[in-house]
Amino acid sequence: MRVMCLNGWGGTLNQELLPYVSQMVPDILCLQEVVHSPATDLDWLTYRDGDHILPQRANFFRDVCRALPDHVPTFCPAAQGVLWDEETEVPSQWGLATFVHQSLPVIGQVQGFVHKDFSPVGYGDHPRSRSAHAVRVFDYGSDRAVSITHMHGLRDLNGKMDTPERAAQARRLIALSDAVSEQGDLRIICGDFNVEPDSETLNMLKGAGLIEMVTSRGFESTRNTQYKKPGRFADYLLVSDVEAVKTFDVIHDPEVSDHCPLILEL
Structure with a gap:
């Protein structure tokens, strides 16, 4: 069974991402930063947050569904705010999604929040609401059940340091799993x-009996040349x-x- 975990960056590199997931065909795709704008058929909108301006694939969730037609998709919104078509506001949901190949029976799932709650009238103040999704599938290849839980951790404008909010987030993530x-x-x-990598979050997950795969396998970054800021780690995958x-x-x-996509083969 192949599991892929990826922050999709709102579909900014849509022309590269869609052929890649179509080629790799992960059995389970855990995708963060997913945009879902059912009120429009436009391809691109713009995200504006002060001087932070980004192109967003308006229906990124729909695009990935089409790229993986044999998967069962679940979209988990964290908030509904607005994106922009020039000077026109377009309501748009933001969150994460899980895609499970139809050959894998889904025998359990939980959707919830690891920070705050659903924000229905705007993306909210930083650090913003964050959702998580957990699925339990039966893998006939290994004759066992596998549970996969993923989240997009809160973004603190002050940095990636340990905070009480991040500790609470980790406890909620473990509880969902x-x-x-x-x-x-x-x-x-x-x-x-x-x-x-030395965060309280990862130490709490290790304390729950999980082994962190990125740094323990010697990888020095989960970012690529598209990322221009300091700090080379953001994404992690842990197994029991x-x-x-x-x-x-x-x-x-x-x-x-x-x-960078994280790819686990079982």
Whole structure:
């Protein structure tokens, strides 16, 4: 079974990302920074937050659904705000999504928030609402159930340091994984955590019996040349049993986002 975890950067590199996921065909795709704008058929809109201006693929969720037609998609919004078509406001939801190949029975799932709650009338003040999604599937290849939980960790404008909010977020993430998992499951927790490798968040996840794959396998970054700021880590993947891991890789080429895809083969 192949699991891919990726922050999709709002579909900014849509022309590169869609062919890549179509070619790789992960059995489970955990995708963060997903845009869903059902009120428009436009391809591109603009995100504006002060001097932070980014192009956004207006219906990124729809685009990935079309790229993975044999997958069952779930979109988990964290907030609904507005994007811009020149000077026209367009309502748009922002969050994360999980795509599960239809050959994998989904035998449990939990959707919830790891920071704040759904923001229905704007993206909100930083640090903004953050959702998470957990699924439990049965993998016939290994004859066992596998639970996968992912989140997009809160962004603090002051940096990636430990904070009480991040500690609470980690506890909620572990609780969501606990809620969907049963004894004997292989457990995976992944996502764009927005923390450093020595963070309290990762120590709490390790304390819950999970092994962090990125730094323990010697990878020195989960960012690529699209990312111009300091700090080379954001994305992590942890497993409960390393003996179940066939391969694990952090993909720097091709560049399909300003984050690298994390790919786990079981």
